[in-house]
Amino acid sequence: MHGGATSSELGVYVYSAAQVKKAMEVTHYLGGENYVFWGGREGYQSLLNTDMERELDHMARFFEAAVAYKKKIGFNGTLLIEPKPQEPTKHQYDWDAATSANFLRKYGLIDEFKLNIECNHATLSGHSCHHELETARINGLLGNIDANTGDPQVGWDTDQFMMDIGEATLAMLTVIKNGGLAPGGFNFDAKLRRESTDVEDLFIAHIAGMDTLARGLRNAVKLLEDGSLGELVRKRYQSFDTELGAQIEAGKADFDFLEKKAKELGEIKVPSAKQELAEMIFQSAL
Amino acid sequence: MHGGATSSELGVYVYSAAQVKKAMEVTHYLGGENYVFWGGREGYQSLLNTDMERELDHMARFFEAAVAYKKKIGFNGTLLIEPKPQEPTKHQYDWDAATSANFLRKYGLIDEFKLNIECNHATLSGHSCHHELETARINGLLGNIDANTGDPQVGWDTDQFMMDIGEATLAMLTVIKNGGLAPGGFNFDAKLRRESTDVEDLFIAHIAGMDTLARGLRNAVKLLEDGSLGELVRKRYQSFDTELGAQIEAGKADFDFLEKKAKELGEIKVPSAKQELAEMIFQSAL
Amino acid sequence: MHGGATSSELGVYVYSAAQVKKAMEVTHYLGGENYVFWGGREGYQSLLNTDMERELDHMARFFEAAVAYKKKIGFNGTLLIEPKPQEPTKHQYDWDAATSANFLRKYGLIDEFKLNIECNHATLSGHSCHHELETARINGLLGNIDANTGDPQVGWDTDQFMMDIGEATLAMLTVIKNGGLAPGGFNFDAKLRRESTDVEDLFIAHIAGMDTLARGLRNAVKLLEDGSLGELVRKRYQSFDTELGAQIEAGKADFDFLEKKAKELGEIKVPSAKQELAEMIFQSAL
């Protein structure tokens, strides 16, 4: 290999591999339990000059090598991908949880990675933080949470401290459903506003951020112990908790059978989804 | 089964199955070559009252039954899912091409479906139409195109006739790369503006819409025959067209090997991605 | 005048004038105290076929005639414009509070109208509801509030019942600063979700909506009585509560004078804006 313009996209790959190898060794040596791949520039600015398929293939080869090396050195920590839709690129390859899951499934890596969900990245991708956490959870991928927040009307990453008790409560509902996050957890990927220039602001922000998460956890427990919200959801789907429902959910109801059942059914009525009641219950718990 | 409030979410499922069964039979009888599932209300308004995991499981059971029935009656047409991110729901389950692909992979349906990409839905999900087409293509899922357009600054589906020659050219570049769309094709999911009240407007819109696609195809061919844009992309990645590149792409380059190679490499330089040149070449072809 | 295609844009104007005349008379007869102009289609879909300047001139003539007629019949109620950025048009002429204020000032109507701020319209225009209320207030235009809410990540008007205690508290802070809203007030421009199909949902939504506003008012009072937030803001600007500050605010400090003062000043330090503390105080009051 001779360095120079013709060899350089490849060179980036090669250097990156060497760097990740070293960082992974250090993580292992220090007893690290997680290793996050933050793909903040792994996307495109324009499709006109990009071979997206080839770039994704390269990314998959890279992650395969990382998995192999992790096993080789006996590192048992979780490998994590951190979804982010854009900024600085027009399109980042780990756009959101579902996009990342598709990538992992396509390349056979779904059992080797989890996701590190960042709330501010969630809002940038047009989703609520709760949506991204739930999507990660039901794909078996919820591994860690970057506890920050952004303004949903702002199109770049502001990494503010999460202060909204409601948002924290929703996040904690998913964490509890997930049976916790270990070996992952929460970390503050947050910084002071540029205009917060006092030394004490750093303390205020961290204390308020931790209090927000603590209040969120208490609220989530209160909601679960109270049970009204869970009962509301259970009732919505209880028609599936029947013999016919069980057959459908077991994949034993084909179209011929269902057509026969449809003819047997009288007039049906869709049960109320009771969104306003759900919102009232939720707000009352804050 | 007795109809009534308690049985009704299930009832919707049962009735839908009977309806799709009938529609599929009619499609088969008429010699149809495609069958599109337009999931325009299959999502949630609020996560507070929704069991997203159970709903997705139900959707998968439904699609499995559709696939089985298709085979049973000998219908060989393509089954298509049409991604749409939201409206009227807060979150539709077929948000975009990548999200739909993840769903299909998770439930083992990836070989049974293709996607019907609608350009206006693409922009609603924060992507360009070209991005969605490319994502579908490289996931082996590009089946059909709803040729319309929307304003990227507008947050609902306007279903306008595609009039932008540039957008049409990009779409055609992907269609050619895909080796065409058969048995799918283009269809106009477009309507006149409410203010276009003359009878002739209907003709003007369809003629202009078809001309736009035709000009897009001619431009795409021109770009491919000229070759400058393709050559620009080829050069960007040519460092992977080497022995070492081939090893990496074949998955034969582990981290130990790559670290050794990194030490051999001299200073590297990232080749210019030449976006401005690519944009200039593209605009010159319109 | 003979009806027909050539006379019709004018015809719309003429008919609208007759309709508004009648509606205004009825309002006056019934003792109405406000009259809202909801300009939901008064904008453009495309600038290519639109003479925006002429359309705005027409709108101004129309409002002038409405003001004159109001005075003629002795109707003393408030005339209100309701800002909305788009949907169904690409651009509505009353985009937001500032845009509406510019229109009213340009045509000399600023003293004849107030604004009816709708929270969901605020979010559609890229602003918080609080921003629009404050903008209306400091332009002397806050007349009425359509108390609803929308999802800031959704690009069309959903007209949900306002359930967020925080949003209600912010709205009430502005209402108090404004010395109330009379003769305007709050009205629910809100509707149930389509999936809320029980009769009781209508009651739940209205009760919860009213409770939300009531809790918002109590929180706002609590914040004002506590005074910490007000004190934080006062301190931020207290350097202007000096002799020099007073001169500047009175418009008596020209550049020559200020340059001289700059030379006298030692090193300056920007005081912390204390955003995290402000957020903590605010959340603690909810």
Add this chain to the structure above:
Amino acid sequence: MHGGATSSELGVYVYSAAQVKKAMEVTHYLGGENYVFWGGREGYQSLLNTDMERELDHMARFFEAAVAYKKKIGFNGTLLIEPKPQEPTKHQYDWDAATSANFLRKYGLIDEFKLNIECNHATLSGHSCHHELETARINGLLGNIDANTGDPQVGWDTDQFMMDIGEATLAMLTVIKNGGLAPGGFNFDAKLRRESTDVEDLFIAHIAGMDTLARGLRNAVKLLEDGSLGELVRKRYQSFDTELGAQIEAGKADFDFLEKKAKELGEIKVPSAKQELAEMIFQSAL
């Protein structure tokens, strides 16, 4: 005055005045014809810690002093405000052209300033560049253009070279309607993509950017000389080119008179706005 934390917001004002004074003198000395106030941080991050009214008053005092100083030193150049909606702030006070015009009118500065419209800022505020240019023009405020472009699906300022012939054509249509821009003009507030690393990319970008504007101007002239688009717009409003229309436009048609006219009118029909035809004519000129 003693420097220190308590005096510092004021201190920023004072220092800024001294700086602008000096910069204005230098501009005058060098024969400058324009002076742009780029208010990139003049807004708020949060309304909780901000007195928006007082800040706007301060901004007005500052601009008044700038106008007075300009006159004092005999500088005849145009003072320009550059609208930008946000980034780095949540809300910049010069959000868009209409918001800036409202500010200038409120404080009696409307005859002293013009606007410097930046296309990328336009898209960030939810408007097309053409909309902002037209809004500035019909408010008598179009003074200069920062000729760049952004991706309408990206929420931060990318300052790309304008390469879209269509966008350039629309901009030029407004410039021609405005009778040119002198003493302002176009300037490239644009930079290379980070990935464009060759020296030649700088030349390619500037050449392509200038060619784009030149092609836009030629297309605009072609459209105006052809006249079809202008005729389409003229016809849309021609019902106002009548005696009754003239009365309305002169403000001589009150509601009583219009009600009488409405009764005389037969059935009316809204003329087609012919958007699809307008789009077809426009695309054919590119």
